[in-house]
Amino acid sequence: MNVVVLLGAPGAGKGTQAPSLAIRLGIPVVATGDLFRAAVRDGTPLGQEARRYMDAGQLVPDEITIGLLLDRLGRPDATVGVILDGFPRTGVQAGALDGALAEREARVGAAVLVDVPFDELVRRMSGRWVCRSAGHPYHETSSPPRVEGVCDLDGSELYQRVDDHPDTIRTRMDQQLGALAEVIEHYRSAGVLHTVDGLQEIDQVAEAIDRALAEADIRPAGSPAEPVAG
Numbered sequence: 001m002n003v004v005v006l007l008g009a010p011g012a013g014k015g016t017q018a019p020s021l022a023i024r025l026g027i028p029v030v031a032t033g034d035l036f037r038a039a040v041r042d043g044t045p046l047g048q049e050a051r052r053y054m055d056a057g058q059l060v061p062d063e064i065t066i067g068l069l070l071d072r073l074g075r076p077d078a079t080v081g082v083i084l085d086g087f088p089r090t091g092v093q094a095g096a097l098d099g100a101l102a103e104r105e106a107r108v109g110a111a112v113l114v115d116v117p118f119d120e121l122v123r124r125m126s127g128r129w130v131c132r133s134a135g136h137p138y139h140e141t142s143s144p145p146r147v148e149g150v151c152d153l154d155g156s157e158l159y160q161r162v163d164d165h166p167d168t169i170r171t172r173m174d175q176q177l178g179a180l181a182e183v184i185e186h187y188r189s190a191g192v193l194h195t196v197d198g199l200q201e202i203d204q205v206a207e208a209i210d211r212a213l214a215e216a217d218i219r220p221a222g223s224p225a226e227p228v229a230g
Helices: 014-025 032-042 045-055 062-073 091-103 118-126 166-189 202-215
Strands: 002-007 029-031 081-085 108-115 128-131 137-139 193-197
Touching: 002 014, 002 166, 014 029, 014 081, 014 202, 029 032, 029 062, 032 045, 032 062, 045 062, 062 081, 062 091, 091 108, 091 166, 108 166, 108 202, 118 166, 166 193, 193 202
Parallel strands: 002 081, 002 108, 029 081, 108 193
Antiparallel strands: 128 137
């Protein structure tokens, strides 16, 4: 089973890379947020447990999250592997995931970090603007409006949410990057961490991820194994 962990800070672009990587490898992307919503919607026992914490505004305990992940790994489309996006978020979660996978005689084969400098992350995330009328999204560099400060679609004023102000983003990122550093160190110590330059163009990042996975001997589903020399 190919278990790939895709790592990156908010704004690094891993959300852009995950769907296309899933197509190239022939395995699904598993995002914990989607798992929570599906389990709650379907009323599964774990979903009901998760909902108690979510309704109270609390973090869902690791054992419930990992239980949901293991259930997902048992589905037919995940028999050859999955791409984990959004989990693990801490070093403790990474260790718990290793233990749970080991019980199934599986392991994380590669953790790929899409690495982007802190200042660039802030720039990317603080460039977001929305229109007051309908919330149409824009970005100062990647998708600017035709007329500065005006929505292309309805002519309303563009404004920046408080959460997208640079100072707010810096504070939030400081908190998130500390936990991410734990996960990075966990997989570096395990010898499965691969880092790619997230400042490249999207297709170049994708190519770098593919090279990293090839080095980790992770191939698309159905690909023949390399012949053993000798």
